[in-house]
Structures are given as C-alpha cells and as structure tokens.
Amino acid sequence: MSGRDFAGRVALVTGASRGIGRAVALALASRGAAVAVNYRSHKDEALEAVAEIERSGGRAVAIGADVADVSAARDLVEQTREQLGGLHILVNNAGITRDGLLHDMDPAVWWEVIRVNLGGAFNCTHAAAGHLMAQGDGAIVNVSSIMGEKGLTGQSNYSTSKGALNAFTLACAVEMARFGVRVNAVLGGVIPTDLIGELLQRDGGRGRTHVPMRRYGDVRQVAEAVAFLASPAADYVTGELLRVDGGLAVQLSNGRLVSR
Incomplete structure (x- = not known):
C-alpha cells in the first residue's frame, strides 16, 4: 500500500480512543484518510488521538457515542458525514469483555457483551449502509477475534458475540457486494490491550x-x-475473515499446545 491510499476518503472508527481502535485510526490517517475517532467514555484520550493525527498533517474529529444505542449510532454516522464531508470506510471496533463462568454469569452481563460487541456493529452498519450503497463505494471492516471460532473458559459471552460478528460479516458481504461495498473482518489473537490486561497479568x-x-x-x-x-x-x-494471531487458531485446531 502507498502512503496516500486513502486520500480524499473519510473513515469512522468506533472505540478508537485506545488500543486497537486508536491504532487503526492512526494507520488510516497516516495514509490520507480523514478520521472520525469515536469514543464512549474516554474523551480525553480520543482528543489526544485527534491531536496526534493533526500534528502529522491529517484531519480528524472526536465524536462521543455509545454504539450499542441505535439512535446514538445513527447520530454518530451523520455527525461523521457532516463534520468530515462524507463516509467511505467504517471500522466496527468497539467491544468489551465481561468474563465469567457460564453457570454463575449474571444474564445482564451476558447481554451487555452481546449488545456492545454485536449490537454496536449492527447499529453502525445499519446506519451507514444506505449511504455507502447509494454512493456505490465503501468498505466495512469488523474487528473480531479468533475466539469467535474457538472457545475459552469464562468467555462464553465474548466468544458468542464474536462468532455472531463473523457470521454477520459474511451475510453483509453477500448482500452489499452488488452495491460496491466490501465487508470483511480481522480476527485478532492475543493482542495486549486494556481489554485483556488483567488476564495477561494473571498469566x-x-x-x-x-x-x-x-x-x-x-x-x-x-x-x-x-x-x-x-x-x-x-x-x-x-x-474474508483474516486472522492476525501468530498461528494460534491453527495450533488450537490441532488439539495441542506448544511446550516450552
């Protein structure tokens, strides 16, 4: 890819104040995209990401919204178009974990993860789809996980949300292809972020x-x-469901783990 692949294009990245979302926003901006940095509760960090993009000569805005809320997601898409002059790329990255064993998991915790990880992607895609299809040009990338294909103790809610997100990606790809809109997903492996920091610390x-x-x-x-x-x-x-996991999913498929 060249350094200006996204010149003249506008990207919306959800959950972009920290971690993977922030890295995605910076990567797209470095290639010329104007970027809407979405956040839910970390406004200061979102503004820092915007400032970093602007220092590098790029264009960005921070927009607060809870993507799990249908109306908020719709407003987020509209604000992106109004403030940046369009929308060509949607990256559904916002996500949470609430790990716990199934037998004593509070049903509210189960549904909270589904509502954010899957519902947020649906809400934003639904809000952006009409515009992207009407212009006959767009790319949607969902940030998923190899846990959507595998299972891990204590992550029944998270794995379910990501497995459903993978299926959602495939269905949307088929529906939207004839309108010039591509839909893919990236399935991360163990990627140290605040989302799994406690787990890695215990490990x-x-x-x-x-x-x-x-x-x-x-x-x-x-x-x-x-x-x-x-x-x-x-x-x-x-x-496409593209794994970025150092081969971990393949290893788990083999039914064995690497020894030291």
Whole structure:
C-alpha cells in the first residue's frame, strides 16, 4: 500500500480512543484518510488521538457515542458525514469483555457483551449502509477475534458475540457486494490491550508458549490488516475473515499446545 491510499476518503472508527481502535485510526490517517475517532467514555484520550493525527498533517474529529444505542449510532454516522464531508470506510471496533463462568454469569452481563460487541456493529452498519450503497463505494471492516471460532473458559459471552460478528460479516458481504461495498473482518489473537490486561497479568506471559510464533501480537499489526482490507489493494476481497494471531487458531485446531 502507498502512503496516500486513502486520500480524499473519510473513515469512522468506533472505540478508537485506545488500543486497537486508536491504532487503526492512526494507520488510516497516516495514509490520507480523514478520521472520525469515536469514543464512549474516554474523551480525553480520543482528543489526544485527534491531536496526534493533526500534528502529522491529517484531519480528524472526536465524536462521543455509545454504539450499542441505535439512535446514538445513527447520530454518530451523520455527525461523521457532516463534520468530515462524507463516509467511505467504517471500522466496527468497539467491544468489551465481561468474563465469567457460564453457570454463575449474571444474564445482564451476558447481554451487555452481546449488545456492545454485536449490537454496536449492527447499529453502525445499519446506519451507514444506505449511504455507502447509494454512493456505490465503501468498505466495512469488523474487528473480531479468533475466539469467535474457538472457545475459552469464562468467555462464553465474548466468544458468542464474536462468532455472531463473523457470521454477520459474511451475510453483509453477500448482500452489499452488488452495491460496491466490501465487508470483511480481522480476527485478532492475543493482542495486549486494556481489554485483556488483567488476564495477561494473571498469566504472567506463559501464554506466549502456546502461540506458534512464540510472541503476542501488537495493535499495529491488527491495524495494518484493517488498513489493507479497507484499501484499494483489497478491492476484490469481500467476505474474508483474516486472522492476525501468530498461528494460534491453527495450533488450537490441532488439539495441542506448544511446550516450552
């Protein structure tokens, strides 16, 4: 990809104040996109991301919205179009974890994860779809996880939300292809962020031995994959679930783990 792949294009990245979302926003901006940095509760960090983009000569705005709310998601899309002059790329990244064993999980906790991780992606896609299809040009990238294909103790809600997000990606890709809109997903492996910081702290780094590449991933690696799928370089790619996991999903499929 060239350094100006997204010149003249507008991207909306949800959950972009920190972690993977922030890295995606910076990656798209560095390639010329004007970026709407969405946040729910971390306004200061979203504004810092905007400032970083602007210092590099880019254009960005911070827009607060809870994407799990239908009306808020609709307003988010409209504000992006109004403030930045259009919309071409939607990255559904906002997500949460609320780990716990199924037998004693509060049903409200189960549905909270589904509402944000899956519902947020639906709400934003639904809000943006008409505009993208009408202009005959658009790319949607959903940030998913290999846990949508696998299972991990204590993550029945998270795995379910990401598995459904993968299926949603495929269905949307088929529906929207004839309108010039591509829909793909990036499935991250173990990517250290605030989202899983507590889990990794308890693990003490031992989990790296389970990854064939013997190291955890980085938010920038996920961001590069998102940027590729949103770029002209991938203009014949749709309905793809791209793993960025150092081979972890393949290893889990083999039914064994790497020893030290």
